[in-house]
Amino acid sequence: MPGIGTLKSFLVHLLSEFPTAMTYTSSTVLVPDVSAVPRHIAIIMDGNGRWATQRRLPRVAGHTRGVDAVRATVEACARAGVEYLTLFAFSSENWRRPEDEVSFLMRLFVTALEREIGKLHANGIRLRVVGDLGAFDRRIQDLIRRAETKTARNTRLTLTIAANYGGRWDIMQATRKLVEESARTGRPVEVSEEAFSEHLAMAYAPEPDLFIRTGGEQRISNFLLWQLAYTEFYFTDTFWPDFDANSLSHAIASYGGRERRFGRTSAQLEPQSQNADSLSC
Numbered sequence: 565m566p567g568i569g570t571l572k573s574f575l576v577h578l579l580s581e582f583p584t585a586m587t588y589t590s591s592t593v594l595v596p597d598v599s600a601v602p603r604h605i606a607i608i609m610d611g612n613g614r615w616a617t618q619r620r621l622p623r624v625a626g627h628t629r630g631v632d633a634v635r636a637t638v639e640a641c642a643r644a645g646v647e648y649l650t651l652f653a654f655s656s657e658n659w660r661r662p663e664d665e666v667s668f669l670m671r672l673f674v675t676a677l678e679r680e681i682g683k684l685h686a687n688g689i690r691l692r693v694v695g696d697l698g699a700f701d702r703r704i705q706d707l708i709r710r711a712e713t714k715t716a717r718n719t720r721l722t723l724t725i726a727a728n729y730g731g732r733w734d735i736m737q738a739t740r741k742l743v744e745e746s747a748r749t750g751r752p753v754e755v756s757e758e759a760f761s762e763h764l765a766m767a768y769a770p771e772p773d774l775f776i777r778t779g780g781e782q783r784i785s786n787f788l789l790w791q792l793a794y795t796e797f798y799f800t801d802t803f804w805p806d807f808d809a810n811s812l813s814h815a816i817a818s819y820g821g822r823e824r825r826f827g828r829t830s831a832q833l834e835p836q837s838q839n840a841d842s843l844s845c
């Protein structure tokens with residue numbers, strides 16, 4: 565007879581193997597549960613270059629300091645009880661940057677991953693990397709795979725790094741997989757939100773509750789196009805290297821004050837008893 569511990573680790577394993585079936589709720593199909601602390605935060609870490617330029621430093625110095633802000637944000641999210649944190653580290657369009665900046669970012673990613681993975685693991689954080697990883701050199705791909713495997717059983721917080729990621733790429737690759745699946749099984753393509761979103765790169769996570777963009781720009785830059793349908797947006801002028809636990813709590817406080825209606829009216833959100841009162845008046 566297996567003990568509780570064995571059963572628990574079996575269930576954790578099952579969840580990590582078949583996460584989509586267990587966690588997927590589309591905000592346009594079902595109204596999701598909402599809590600004061602966002603379950604999933606997605607961030608565009610913008611303003612590294614300007615942070616450095618303001619200090620007469622090379623742009624890449626801003627990226628280096630950006631890694632410190634990543635560490636502070638991961639720690640703050642774990643402490644706040646956020647379950648998923650997704651960071652846009654390199655977009656499919658960032659290849660258009662000067663070659664030396666691109667290779668600096670690649671090296672920085674490798675160094676940060678090598679240096680931080682032990683600490684992430686020790687703190688119960690699961691690491692996942694999403695994007696078109698085939699474009700990275702084999703050493704980076706192996707490093708990512710090892711880091712993901714090492715942390716696969718961790719459940720405190722899932723940290724996703726979007727690297728060579730683009731929302732349109734994601735939609736296209738999910739569509740391709742749907743079509744391939746149909747060709748393989750001989751069944752017609754199932755055109756439904758559920759069938760489609762199971763193939764998205766982040767099918768293991770609920771849709772983001774809160775989207776943060778630092779650096780003063782107000783756009784989503786081809787980030788999680790499908791998943792941001794009902795996400796609350798928070799824009800701040802703070803440059804990413806200056807973003808810290810305090811900045812995060814401001815963003816979470818702003819989120820806490822939002823009314824998430826998902827298409828309903830304010831009156832429908834009132835507690836049942838108040839609704840009944842107002843109907844009887």
Ligand code: FPP
Nearest residue numbers: 609610611612613614615630631653673676
């Ligand atoms: C945007 O600022 C930032 C990036 C394209 C890179 C972000 C990467 C990091 C913070 C390092 C991440 C490392 C890990 C391990 C996740 P920008 O250069 O566009 O700034 P600007 O708008 O001021 O020019």
